[in-house]
Amino acid sequence: xxxxxxxxxxxxxxxxxxxxxxxxxxxxxxxxxxxxxxxxxxxxxxxxxxxxxxxxxxxxxxxxxxxxxxxxxxxxxxxxxx
Numbered sequence: 031x032x033x034x035x036x037x038x039x040x041x042x043x044x045x046x047x048x049x050x051x052x053x054x055x056x057x058x059x060x061x062x063x064x065x066x067x068x069x070x071x072x073x074x075x076x077x078x079x080x081x082x083x084x085x086x087x088x089x090x091x092x093x094x095x096x097x098x099x100x101x102x103x104x105x106x107x108x109x110x111x112x
Contacts (some may be wrong), residue, residue, distance in 0.1 A: 034104070041101035045094040052090035059083030 059080045067073040 038101035038104045041097040041104070045097040045101075048090045048094040048097070052087045052094070055083045055087035055090065059087060 059082075061078045061080065063076045063078065065074055065076065
């Protein structure tokens with residue numbers, strides 16, 4: 031395999047692998063609780079946001095974006111070096 035394509039392929043694979051745990055962290059960071067109606071109080075849904083999980087998801091997405099930018103930069107520069 032061409033050496034100039036190995037690192038961009040690894041960057042893309044890293045980006046995809048970082049997005050899977052980012053989605054899981056986001057789901058853990060947003061928690062919905064349903065409260066039933068009692069008496070004159072209507073039913074409602076409360077949403078709780080867990081900051082550490084959302085921050086980790088943001089870091090993983092930022093890392094994936096950085097890996098994609100690096101892969102594109104390497105692919106654009108590759109023909110110029112040859």
